[in-house]
Amino acid sequence: MSFHLDTPSKVSIVEVGPRDGLQNEKTPLTVQDKVTLIDALSNTGLRRIEAGSFVSPKWVPQMANSDAVLTSIARQQGISYSALTPNMRGLTDALAAKADEVAVFGAASESFSQKNINCSIEQSIERFIPVIDAAKAASVPVRAYISCVLGCPYEGEVSPQAVLDVSKTLLSLGCYEVSLGDTIGVGTPKKTSALLSLLLSQLPANKLALHMHDTYGQALANVLIGLQHGIASFDASVAGLGGCPYAKGASGNLASEDLLYMLENMDIDTGIDLQKLIKVGHHISVKLDRQNGAKAGRALLA
Amino acid sequence: MSFHLDTPSKVSIVEVGPRDGLQNEKTPLTVQDKVTLIDALSNTGLRRIEAGSFVSPKWVPQMANSDAVLTSIARQQGISYSALTPNMRGLTDALAAKADEVAVFGAASESFSQKNINCSIEQSIERFIPVIDAAKAASVPVRAYISCVLGCPYEGEVSPQAVLDVSKTLLSLGCYEVSLGDTIGVGTPKKTSALLSLLLSQLPANKLALHMHDTYGQALANVLIGLQHGIASFDASVAGLGGCPYAKGASGNLASEDLLYMLENMDIDTGIDLQKLIKVGHHISVKLDRQNGAKAGRALLA
Numbered sequence: 109m110s111f112h113l114d115t116p117s118k119v120s121i122v123e124v125g126p127r128d129g130l131q132n133e134k135t136p137l138t139v140q141d142k143v144t145l146i147d148a149l150s151n152t153g154l155r156r157i158e159a160g161s162f163v164s165p166k167w168v169p170q171m172a173n174s175d176a177v178l179t180s181i182a183r184q185q186g187i188s189y190s191a192l193t194p195n196m197r198g199l200t201d202a203l204a205a206k207a208d209e210v211a212v213f214g215a216a217s218e219s220f221s222q223k224n225i226n227c228s229i230e231q232s233i234e235r236f237i238p239v240i241d242a243a244k245a246a247s248v249p250v251r252a253y254i255s256c257v258l259g260c261p262y263e264g265e266v267s268p269q270a271v272l273d274v275s276k277t278l279l280s281l282g283c284y285e286v287s288l289g290d291t292i293g294v295g296t297p298k299k300t301s302a303l304l305s306l307l308l309s310q311l312p313a314n315k316l317a318l319h320m321h322d323t324y325g326q327a328l329a330n331v332l333i334g335l336q337h338g339i340a341s342f343d344a345s346v347a348g349l350g351g352c353p354y355a356k357g358a359s360g361n362l363a364s365e366d367l368l369y370m371l372e373n374m375d376i377d378t379g380i381d382l383q384k385l386i387k388v389g390h391h392i393s394v395k396l397d398r399q400n401g402a403k404a405g406r407a408l409l410a
Numbered sequence: 411m412s413f414h415l416d417t418p419s420k421v422s423i424v425e426v427g428p429r430d431g432l433q434n435e436k437t438p439l440t441v442q443d444k445v446t447l448i449d450a451l452s453n454t455g456l457r458r459i460e461a462g463s464f465v466s467p468k469w470v471p472q473m474a475n476s477d478a479v480l481t482s483i484a485r486q487q488g489i490s491y492s493a494l495t496p497n498m499r500g501l502t503d504a505l506a507a508k509a510d511e512v513a514v515f516g517a518a519s520e521s522f523s524q525k526n527i528n529c530s531i532e533q534s535i536e537r538f539i540p541v542i543d544a545a546k547a548a549s550v551p552v553r554a555y556i557s558c559v560l561g562c563p564y565e566g567e568v569s570p571q572a573v574l575d576v577s578k579t580l581l582s583l584g585c586y587e588v589s590l591g592d593t594i595g596v597g598t599p600k601k602t603s604a605l606l607s608l609l610l611s612q613l614p615a616n617k618l619a620l621h622m623h624d625t626y627g628q629a630l631a632n633v634l635i636g637l638q639h640g641i642a643s644f645d646a647s648v649a650g651l652g653g654c655p656y657a658k659g660a661s662g663n664l665a666s667e668d669l670l671y672m673l674e675n676m677d678i679d680t681g682i683d684l685q686k687l688i689k690v691g692h693h694i695s696v697k698l699d700r701q702n703g704a705k706a707g708r709a710l711l712a
Contacts, residue, residue: 111416111603111607111638111639111640112603112607113599113600113603113635113638114413115600293709294675296671296672296675296676297415297634297672297676298415298417298675298676298677299675301413301414301415305413305414322705323705323709324668324671324705324706324709324710325630325665325668325671325672325704325705325706326630326668326671326672328627328628328630328631329630329631329633329634329672331631332599332631332634332635333415333634336413336415337413338413352709352712355708355709355712356712357708357712358705358708358709358712359705359708359709363627366626366627366628369598369626369627369628370598370599370627370628370631373596373598373600373601374598374599374600375600399701402627403624403625403626403627403660403661404626404627406657406659406660406661407595407625407626407654407657407660407661408626408657410654410657410658410659410660
């Protein structure tokens with residue numbers, strides 16, 4: 109078995125800690141706490157930061173202050189601060205708060221779509237169309253998240269074809285990138301590779317990102333498979349912020365520090381300063397009174 | 411970039427929790443506790459269990475009861491219970507305790523060899539020769555561990571050529587397998603792949619095993635690279651037992667459960683029952699009053 113490791117030489121990381129991470133932390137943060145976190149992240153070299161969500165506060169109270177957060181951060185040139193916008197109301201608020209980028213979020217599993225956003229996959233796409241159109245009219249790029257691409261907490265297996273169908277639809281509507289979410293972290297290298305092989309037979313690698321959860325410790329191995337397929341955009345959460353709502357006590361998001369440690373030591377350029385990122389991860393872990401979920405963070409701070 | 415994932419269809423796991431793991435835990439266990447752990451591991455389908463170490467108790471007090479442990483466990487047919495034997499005295503004791511297999515341990519870094527076993531690499535090899543010869547005379551297989559194959563806490567970078575040299579020497583002396591240890595967990599896929607490319611240019615894959623530490627969260631990604639190179643023997647520690655003596659508070663050994671979760675979901679046969687292994691990991695974590703270091707364990711128990 110002769111093997112040669114081939115990966116992109118440059119990778120873009122989307123820091124999702126302030127949104128996807130904090131949304132799943134039990135300790136609520138004030139506007140100022142969130143602004144402090146985002147401003148610190150802005151000084152690490154990150155170029156894409158998910159800063160908030162304009163979802164009804166009835167559903168996601170942790171994100172009720174996204175408006176104030178987005179208007180209070182010290183914006184830096186070259187950094188895109190993004191926000192989730194499930195509908196027109198959310199988009200209007202996000203644009204008013206000057207989000208540089210917005211995101212819609214769908215699923216590859218019908219049951220998850222119903223339970224998470226109360227509609228079928230098809231209905232969710234119908235809802236996204238005016239949001240995407242209005243964002244484009246305002247010259248604001250739209251990213252798309254697809255949940256449950258490697259498994260669903262309600263259905264179990266999810267067909268790669270379903271992921272391909274939703275991805276193609278969202279890209280054809282004008283989303284610039286699809287972030288493939290392993291929402292419950294059940295992906296392993298073989299499944300991830302099979303999914304990417306199918307998607308990349310019809311879609312270019314630069315339209316896809318991976319959003320891996322580390323619930324079963326598999327996230328970085330899956331990222332490695334993504335790199336080997338030519339994927340060069342990955343979501344991660346500083347200090348591994350966020351848990352898994354489907355398995356209490358389990359870990360959730362891949363920690364940005366662990367991802368960056370791997371990329372940096374593979375000579376893959378990200379533009380991010382690992383030492384600075386580790387300090388941010390340490391501070392937010394102390395603030396939230398939780399264990400730092402980044403192993404590279406814990407080791408380098410030891 | 412077209413990529414196809416190719417791995418062995420069958421993998422052997424060496425469970426090192428009862429030795430490498432417990433040796434680095436601060437809570438001491440009684441003989442009965444250790445016997446209970448090993449007997450439980452014997453019922454999971456594992457075929458190779460590192461059960462003790464015949465090192466001077468002056469250096470490793472946690473292993474002082476290896477003799478009693480090895481003579482008290484309920485041995486099962488088809489399982490090899492191994493012990494570390496740094497010298498003739500250790501070998502004599504291990505043979506008396508009926509170890510099925512013994513292991514010598516050297517290093518690829520001169521400084522580490524000096525600090526860990528108080529002699530140069532060359533001197534360590536000289537010491538191993540009579541041990542290996544006597545074990546062979548007793549028809550007991552000898553495994554070799556090599557520390558610091560991807561980095562050293564004292565020297566930093568370690569040359570792949572040094573790892574190749576020690577590996578060749580130990581195999582030529584009669585060790586049946588060399589376990590390549592990333593003692594401080596600094597390995598990343600690019601380095602691991604480069605090391606294996608060199609080693610496999612001169613050695614067969616079935617003479618090599620990987621012993622990866624998860625100090626920086628990289629262990630499973632490195633294992634994946636090993637699989638892609640055709641390596642089919644991996645060390646791991648139930649519940650991630652053991653820490654990193656060079657970074658207090660950091661994680662150490664790769665958790666067997668996380669490794670098995672990956673292999674099982676890649677349809678790679680190990681013969682081990684994941685659910686049973688997770689229960690063992692849970693019980694020993696409770697016993698030691700520590701967090702379960704296996705993410706797959708925590709998630710499946712949640």
